[in-house]
Amino acid sequence: MRNFIKKLKVEYLLGMILLALFVVPTSLNAxxxxxxxxxxxxxxxxxxxxxxxxxxxxxxxxxxxxxxxxxxxxxxxxxxxxxxxxxxxxxxxxxxxxxxxxxxxxxxxxxxxxxxxxxxxxxxxxxxxxxxxxxxxxxxxxxxxxxxxxxxxxxxxxxxxxxxxxxxxxxxxxxxxxxxxxxxxxxxxxxxxxFRLETKPKKAVKITPHKKGYLVDFGEETFGFVKLHGLEGSGDLNVYYGESEEEARSEEFCETLDRLEFDGSQASDFLIDQSRAFRYVNVQPEDGIQLDSVSMLYEYLPLEYKGAFNSSDELLNEIWDVSAYTMHLTSREFFIDGIKRDRWIWSGDAYQSYLMNYYLFNDNPSVKRTTYALRGKDPVNSHINTIMDYSFYWFMGIYDYYLFSGDEDFIKQIYPRMKSLMEFCLERRNANGMVEGLPGDWVFIDWADGLSKEGEVSFEQLLFARSLETMAICAEINGEPDAVKRYNGLAEDLKQKIQTEFWSDEQQAFIHNRVEGELTDKVTRYTNMFAIFFDYVNAEKEAQIKEHVLLNDQVQQITTPYMRFYELEALCALGEQEYVLDEIRDYWGGMLELGATSFWEKYDPTEKGVEQLAMYGRPFGKSLCHAWGASPIYLFGRYYLGVQPTAPGYASYEIRPNLGGLKWMEGKVPTPKGPISVYADRREIKINGIKGAGKLIFKSRNTPSGAAGIQSLGDDAYELAIETDREYKIKYKAL
Incomplete structure (x- = not known):
């Protein structure tokens, strides 16, 4: 995401020329x-x-x-x-x-x-x-x-x-x-x-007698249909589902349940007709009903793991595996938020899922389905999901899709709906040309205690500016030069206002919001970290944000994987890969220590015991399988294996491997032209690229060797052109 717009503007024409070499246009009429x-x-x-x-x-x-x-x-x-x-x-x-x-x-x-x-x-x-x-x-x-x-x-x-x-x-x-x-x-x-998702049988790993029935453990977070075996008799049977054992045992407070009535004519093997999320199932028959055992049909979208990551750190490898499983569970008919709660399509969650998808499945149809489902139809009378920031994430997700796929047809197809939603957003600006929450709007940002959503929130202006830049790019693809000029002008004006009206030289950071024309003194992480990987600040301000915000424990901490993703991306963009790996070990590893088999909606290490399961005022309200918890997939692929497209559809791309203190790492990143494979240890880099204009960029203490054409960039940095899909081997000495 770093240099998101700058790189595209510089390389757009190159990308179009290269795409023309690989893509044969299809007539819509012939x-x-x-x-x-x-x-x-x-x-x-x-x-x-x-x-x-x-x-x-x-x-x-x-x-x-x-x-x-x-x-x-x-x-x-x-x-x-x-x-x-x-x-x-x-x-x-x-x-x-x-x-x-x-x-x-x-x-x-x-x-x-x-x-x-x-x-x-x-x-x-x-x-x-x-x-x-x-x-x-x-x-x-x-x-x-x-x-x-x-x-x-x-x-x-x-x-x-x-x-x-x-x-x-x-x-x-x-x-x-x-x-x-x-x-x-x-x-x-x-x-x-x-259409139905696919299913396959799955057995329980443990069935324990409990009250009149059984407590069934399937060994990990899962999703599907519970199947009752040896079912006989007439009467009532209750099924209590839990992502945790505590939830399944809590017949009064578990979030999901089924109350079934049987008259004796049911099949001996009975499949409950509604799919649920659970790890544990508490099956309680009333008098007159008996059963022998319980299994399930696992329900899933058949997606191939095209991406991979492995390293010298087994904890990080487990984190990647659990992230991938979390992502697979939440990749259903569409990219949803959580499989227990809400089972809905939220734009902020989907935006992150798209990015993870590009480094795990590279499944374009799922992105397009989700984009269409979120947008709905005209006329527009509310923000997507009623949330202001979620409308902006929707725009940003469309550009990312184009960058990773090169699918120009979809940009042309979705563009009319982009224009009408953007006009809705523009009409809701205040007299200062900024957006703020109006009646009916939900300004979300993040789940955080005491986080003000009032007035002109600098974070919202930042996402709005990026959305306008995205509109300009898509207008160019659609051959609308006047619209390109208009959207770029609006974006530049708003970016300038963000700099002049929210930056504090005293606090060396962007201020969170302005209420009724008065700037508050509140500094939060959100605007500051996004400004880093949006490339909206110069090197001097980057250093100030890093010291006074991102590495400052006095600034309110983030406790959701949702925003931890962006915080860690900003630090990676600043070259702090070693620090970020420690944070991933601590944060995602902390969930694993508590027995997580998929990653959660929120994790606060200060909470203990069953406190970790509560949210929204309900003892088991927290989702223990949430799409935004899978963000290490993207971070590992983008900032450690270092692979990213720099022109649509990987017509050009970069590989910047960064060990982050690891002894070695290896992995694959899927692309429209096939996988890019990367191996790196402290003395050797091996790359299997794809055809196109690729660049391997790395740092070495000595002069590297092993491949013809390595060029020095100065400051211990080197570059090698990757033009074919053969293996390249480079001998070097890592910094």
């Missing part, structure tokens, strides 16, 4: 009959993601009570029209399948009845299919020898503005056409509305 034969289900962009997120987020319960999200629900368009311009060398017979009722037209001629197949003669044609579905997402699957549904189709919800997916006026009066949305439903039987 079918390539010779290459693509894989049909897929398609829909209006974002609609399936909205529908699926509605289904998922409605599954949260609290002690058996329905507990829906706290923000507005959106719905798919119930009637959409799909269109494809065809140029066929020979006749084609196509299958047509829809989720919903369909009206089929070829060259304007309507086909009556409900045809499941259609013969299309050779020549130029326009195939138009209108689909209606009020209960799920109107979706289409077409498959012939040459005509298939894929990303080249157009779709409209009949908004009466006829422009094509590239934004050009089509010359037809009446409708706005967009590029379709799709995922990986590549078979006519794979109906999008019937």
């Amino acid at each position: 079918q390539d009959n010779s290459k693509n034969t894989d049909a897929t289900w398609i829909w209006y962009p974002g609609d399936y993601e909205i529908w699926l997120s509605n289904q998922m987020q409605a599954k949260r319960t609290e002690r058996g009570a329905f507990f829906p999200p706290l923000w507005r629900y959106y719905s798919p368009y119930s009637l959409v029209t799909f269109r494809k311009k065809l140029s066929l060398d020979q006749n084609d017979v196509v299958e047509i399948h829809t989720e919903g009722q369909a009206k089929i037209q070829l060259d304007g001629k309507m086909y009556y009845g409900d045809p499941k197949a259609l013969e299309i003669p050779a020549g130029d044609h326009i195939l138009t299919i209108k689909v209606y579905n009020q209960e799920a997402t109107p979706s289409l699957f077409v498959k012939g020898n040459n005509v298939i549904t894929d990303a080249s189709w157009e779709v409209t919800y009949e908004d009466k503005e006829w422009i094509d997916a590239s934004g050009r006026t089509s010359g037809e009066s009446g409708t706005h056409w967009d590029q379709v949305g799709s995922w990986d439903f590549d078979n006519k039987e794979d109906l999008p509305s019937e």
Whole structure:
């Protein structure tokens, strides 16, 4: 994230040139009959993601009570029209399948009845299919020898503005056409509305008799469906779930439970139909019910661990492993916050999940699904998740996606929704051109005691400025030079105000907020640490922030992994990798010492015993598996293995390995072009790069050897161009 905007502006044109060498553009209108034969289900962009997120987020319960999200629900368009311009060398017979009722037209001629197949003669044609579905997402699957549904189709919800997916006026009066949305439903039987996560059986590691039933331990935090074996009789049976043993035993205060009634006709092996998060399960049958044992079906999104990290420190290796497992548990239909609570899509949590994803799974569809689900539809009448900072994280996540993926089509597809949300944000500025919480807004920042959210909070202005810079970049991608100028101007103006109105020479730090025009004397870590890796301050101020804020125990400490992530990133950006590893050992290692098998929503080492399980005034309110707890994945990949893209899609990239006091380390970072592998000890570096404009940058006490082309940068720093995917070996002496 350091030098986020500066690097892109410098290397944007280089990135576009390099991308052109590796990416073949796809026409949105012309079918390539010779290459693509894989049909897929398609829909209006974002609609399936909205529908699926509605289904998922409605599954949260609290002690058996329905507990829906706290923000507005959106719905798919119930009637959409799909269109494809065809140029066929020979006749084609196509299958047509829809989720919903369909009206089929070829060259304007309507086909009556409900045809499941259609013969299309050779020549130029326009195939138009209108689909209606009020209960799920109107979706289409077409498959012939040459005509298939894929990303080249157009779709409209009949908004009466006829422009094509590239934004050009089509010359037809009446409708706005967009590029379709799709995922990986590549078979006519794979109906999008019937999507389910995968499952596999999992046995308990320990079953202990408890009261009339059993206390079941599955050995680690997990997620899925409890299965009862040898179930007989009629009567009631209660299941109490716990991320901790204390929670599962607490029939009065556990967060999730199931109360079941049986009449004797149930199957002997009975699967509870609602998935839950737990490690422990307390199964209590009433009189008249008996059972033999308990197992589960583990429910998961099948993602491959493409990233890896290993080192001379076994504690750090365990922290990486548990971080990866935490990330996998919270990567479901979408990137969610926690698997017990809330099971919702929060933008601040998702933003961090995206970054971890790029260094673990590199799964682009999950990022796009989550981005669409968070945004919803126009008109905009509230911030994302009702939280001001979460709207800004949404913008920042889109640029990160482009940087790591090079997926320009998605930027063009999502850009109209970016513009409308940004206009909403701009309209809510005060007379000073800054944002502050208005009625209906939640200014979150972090869970911290006594943290003021009043007035003009400098942290919010910082995120707003970065969002405006992101808008300028995306406007350039979309060919809007006037918008580029406008957004850049707004960003520069706001950045200048942050410097002049919040920086304190006396405290050598940014002040937290200004209330009714009066600057407070409160210094917090948030603005200061983000200013470091946003590259918003010069070297002198970096040093002052480091001494007077980041390494100052008198400044309020951060107790959530959410903001510890950014604090440690700022320190890594300042070259404090050794210090950061000690902090990771202490903070994440502290959770492991307490028996954590996934990382928590919050960890405060001053809390003892069951205090560690409480939050929100509830004895077991804390989530013990929270996505933002997995941040070591990103830190290890980005700041120790040292891999980062410097142009979209890794068209150019850097590798800056930093041992941080380790004897050795090794790992992989996934990219769109394959993995980058890094090994480093104190005398040797081995790199397997990818094709492109890569740079290995490292420091050495002596003149390095072993590879041709190593250049000195001065101050013990050296650089080697990495242009192919072969192995490079460098002999050096670590500082």
